[in-house]
Structure formats: C-alpha cells, structure tokens
Amino acid sequence: MGEKAxxxxxxxxxxxxxxxxxxxxLYTAALHLTRNPADAKDLLQDTILRGYRFFHxxxxxxxxxAWLLTILYNSFRNEYRRAAREKVSAPENFEREIDxxxxxxxxxxxxxxxxxxxxxxxxxxxxxLDQLPEEFRAVILLVDIEELNYEEAARALSxxxxxxxxxxxxxxxxxxxxxxxxxxxxxxIRS
Amino acid sequence: MDCKEYIETLLAADADxxxxxDEAQAASQHVVICPxxxxxxxSERTLKSFVRRRLAxxxxxxxxxxxxxxxxxxxxxxxxxxxxxxLRPALRxxxxxxxxxxxxxxxxxxSSQKPRIPAFNxxxxxxxSIESKFIPTVxxxxxxxxxxxxxxxxxxxxxxxxxxxxxxKIGYRFxxxxxxxxxxxxxxxxxxxxxxxxxxVCGYHQEANFVVPPGGQTIGIHHFYRYKGMSxxxxxxxxxxxxxxxxMPLDDFIHAIKEVES
Numbered sequence: 001m002g003e004k005a006x007x008x009x010x011x012x013x014x015x016x017x018x019x020x021x022x023x024x025x026l027y028t029a030a031l032h033l034t035r036n037p038a039d040a041k042d043l044l045q046d047t048i049l050r051g052y053r054f055f056h057x058x059x060x061x062x063x064x065x066a067w068l069l070t071i072l073y074n075s076f077r078n079e080y081r082r083a084a085r086e087k088v089s090a091p092e093n094f095e096r097e098i099d100x101x102x103x104x105x106x107x108x109x110x111x112x113x114x115x116x117x118x119x120x121x122x123x124x125x126x127x128x129l130d131q132l133p134e135e136f137r138a139v140i141l142l143v144d145i146e147e148l149n150y151e152e153a154a155r156a157l158s159x160x161x162x163x164x165x166x167x168x169x170x171x172x173x174x175x176x177x178x179x180x181x182x183x184x185x186x187x188x189i190r191s
Numbered sequence: 192m193d194c195k196e197y198i199e200t201l202l203a204a205d206a207d208x209x210x211x212x213d214e215a216q217a218a219s220q221h222v223v224i225c226p227x228x229x230x231x232x233x234s235e236r237t238l239k240s241f242v243r244r245r246l247a248x249x250x251x252x253x254x255x256x257x258x259x260x261x262x263x264x265x266x267x268x269x270x271x272x273x274x275x276x277x278l279r280p281a282l283r284x285x286x287x288x289x290x291x292x293x294x295x296x297x298x299x300x301x302s303s304q305k306p307r308i309p310a311f312n313x314x315x316x317x318x319x320s321i322e323s324k325f326i327p328t329v330x331x332x333x334x335x336x337x338x339x340x341x342x343x344x345x346x347x348x349x350x351x352x353x354x355x356x357x358x359x360k361i362g363y364r365f366x367x368x369x370x371x372x373x374x375x376x377x378x379x380x381x382x383x384x385x386x387x388x389x390x391x392v393c394g395y396h397q398e399a400n401f402v403v404p405p406g407g408q409t410i411g412i413h414h415f416y417r418y419k420g421m422s423x424x425x426x427x428x429x430x431x432x433x434x435x436x437x438x439m440p441l442d443d444f445i446h447a448i449k450e451v452e453s
Contacts, residue, residue: 012267023259027251041255048259050324052266057371074326117241125245143207144242150209158333169203176238 015052022065023048025146026072032141033076035130043080047072066152069142073156117179119188128178136171139164192221197228206235308404310396310425310432311418317381318392318421318436325383327367337365344368348380349395351431355382356393361447362386389438397430413448417441424448 026047030040051058051068058067117125129137142153143164154161183189201218204210210218222229329335329344337357346352348370355368363386370380379396403425407414414425422444424435437444 012263015263023251023256024248027255028247028249031249032246041252044251044255045259045262049262049266052263054326054371056374057369059372071326078324120245122245125242129242129246140242144239145246145248147243150204150207154333155328158327158330160334165200165204165209168207169199172203172235172238175242176234 011052011055015055018058018060018064019048019051019055019068022068025065026068029069029072029141029146030076032129032137032145033073033134034080039080043072043076046075046079050075063148063152065146066148066156069146069148069152070156073138073142074158116183116189120179120182120186124182124186125179128175128182131178132171132174135167136174139167140171140175143168192217194221194225194228197221197225198231202228202231202235205232206239308416308418310398310401310434311404311416311423314392314394314423314434314436315419315421317394318390321369321381321383321392322390325366326369327383328370330367331365332367335367341365341368345380345382345395348378349397349431350378351397351429353395353431356384356391356435356451358384358386358391358447358451360451363391366390388443392436394432394434394436396432398432399430401427401430401432403427408445410445410449411452415441415445415448 023044027040027044030043030047031037034040034043047068050071054071058064120128129140132140138157139153142148142156143150148156150161150164154164157164159167180189197218201210201214204214205218205222222232327333329341335341335344337355337359342354345355345368355365357365359365363384366383366385368380368382370378373379373396377397379394382393384391384393403409403414404416407416407425409415412426416423416425422437422439422441424437424444426433435448437447439447
C-alpha cells in the first residue's frame, strides 16, 4: 500500500509542503536521542523515507510534526538504541535511583534559578540533558523542546499519558539537579 | 491535598497546563495556601522556559538536507530509476534478456489464469510491511489490551461497532493496532497478533458492493483462500470487510479459526 501511495503524482509535493518544514525539529530530536551527529543523520534519513512511504496513513489536519516524531522515536527505539547499547532501567530501578522528594526537598530559592543557570554555556546545558536516562531525556525533548502536548508525546513514546506525566516530573527534577551540579562545578553557585 | 501529593502527581502537568478541570481546581486550592508549592510551580515553569530557550532547534546541515532530497527523488521515481539502471546490461546480455522475457511471458500467462483480488493484494502488501516494521497507534506495550477499550477504539476508527478477534486460545497474543487511511480516504485499521507460527494480521476496511471472490472455501460466515502463498480468511459485515492474513498453511489456519470460534 505504501508503494502504491508513493506512486501518486502529488505525493512528493504534499510531503514537501507538510512534512519537510519539520526537518530541523526532527534533526534536533535525533541529535538529543542518539547524542551523535552521524547516527542523528542516519536516523533523520530513515525517518523521512519511512514517513514518505507511510504518508498515506497521516491524517491531514492533525499534527504532522508529532506524527513524524512518533516514527523517529520508533526507529530510534528499535534500531539505534540497541546500537548505542543504551539500557532502559525498569521502573522499580528508577524509584531506587531517584528519590523525588530528596531532589525537591530544598526550599525553592528566592532568586529565580534560571538567572543562576543562565551563566551556563550552551554545551553545558546540552550535556545536562544528554546525561539523563533516555526515558526522561525523551519526554523532556518532546514536551519542552518539540512542544508536543502530553497526548501526542504519549503516542510518540507508546506509553500512557500518566507515564508521560510521571517521567516529566522526575525528568525535570533530574534536569534541575544536573544543571545545579554543572553550576556548582563551574563556581557559578555555591553548593 | 498535601505537598507530596501535589509535587508527585500534579506539579509538572500544572506547569504545562495539562491538568483536568478537577485536578486544576485541587491544585489551585493547594497552591494558594502553600507558598512553597507556589514557588515550586514558578520554578517548574522557569525551568521549562529555560530548557526551551537554551536548547534551541538545530538547523539541519545543508549537506544532510541535500542528501535527503536526493533520496526522496529516488524513492518518488522508482520505476524511472530502475529503467535507467537496467538498460545497458540488458543490451549487453541480449540473449539472456530474451530468455528472461520468454520466462516472464510464461509466468504471466500462468498467473493471469488466477483471479486478481485487489483487497487481498493490499492485505498481503500490508502484512509484509508490518512484518518488517510495525508502528502501532495503540499497543500492548502501552498498556492497551484486547477488550472493551480496544473495541471502542477500533469501532471509533471504523465508524461502526466492531469487536476485535481474540486469538489467545491458539497462543497468539495481541501486539497492537494501527489506523490509517486508504488512498480513497476511507479508514483502515490493522490489528496485529504474534504467535508460534508468525503473525496474524487482521485488517478492517469498508468497500461497498464487494463480491466474494470465487475459488475459496466457505465455512459459516468466513471464506478461506490460499493466495500468493498466504492464507486468508475473509468475512463481510455489510460494507465492512474483515481480512485475516497468516503464513500458516490453509488447513491449519481454518482449524485455528474454528478453534477460536468454538
């Protein structure tokens, strides 16, 4: 069916109009997931070709970027994650590794944290995100950077919306801790 | 509501504006009396906007963009590319080419004696593409199981009440469902099951005035066919067609369906 749709005369034109404007968003997601420009390039190419092949399954009027990001994350999960030897921890391990209460037990500071974090360089902020375990990195990437809503992010990750919520909650706490560690290491803030 | 509950269940979604009406009410009642959680909410929003601001969208390198454009060109024009590639070898190996043409004619003559059934071709094409890559819209992995929830989704996609097959009895587990549109804009939904002898793919789509193709075995409301090396079970409910596709031998497949329905 994909091939049949691929042969339709206006398929390429439609794809150019609706899918290709999201190329930079897809490339950004591929970079953060693979953490490697060469793999990001391959993942992007696979996503575009797969998206083109299955473009007849895209429902016009829905969020094309979210649809393409679903294809991208599926490809990443099935092929690239294995190549990167990245393991996904079981949920019970997360509970052991991250005590949410501890991460958030500090009374919030009066100074907005972003003023302190603003001193961090771009590559340091990038490293803070890239250090997070993949589940948390992916959900922050989809919601905070790619601007998907929870339902779209849940579809892209093939998890229930409740999981998006809990991963986001933990992920942001971990991101804050990672940024704080960088800021302390650089002497921007005191421990 | 206490701080622990707010932080663990509502804070992130509150910052994202993703709370339900009831949750939003409970959250605002808590935040209004808890300055620490009010600060936490502000801090969560600040972090979100910080991440968005500092981790900007990266431009795709021009070379990567160019390569992707070239690959799309190739995929969009597969037939023309194929002709260009095969022209010269065909001239060089003229005798072999003539033999090949004769073989094609013989095969065509044989195959043309068999009926061509577009709905089955489509089912088999999709079975193959699902086998190499399945991107479910809803999946067992995401917690969806066979039952009222899946049936409701399936019926909603197809615009008619339907209940999905359950092959648990014969050792085939539900993998997921994928919805899409046919080139004519009509909905199509695939349900994929995985078991000891590969996959069973169930496709629902609508086709008015569909005539049952000749050459099948009719058992109850099902029509069984061996088609292009695959076993097919066709059931027609009004304008809705259900086509099950499997790699099982036809007799085994008929036996399996009987067992499921017994």
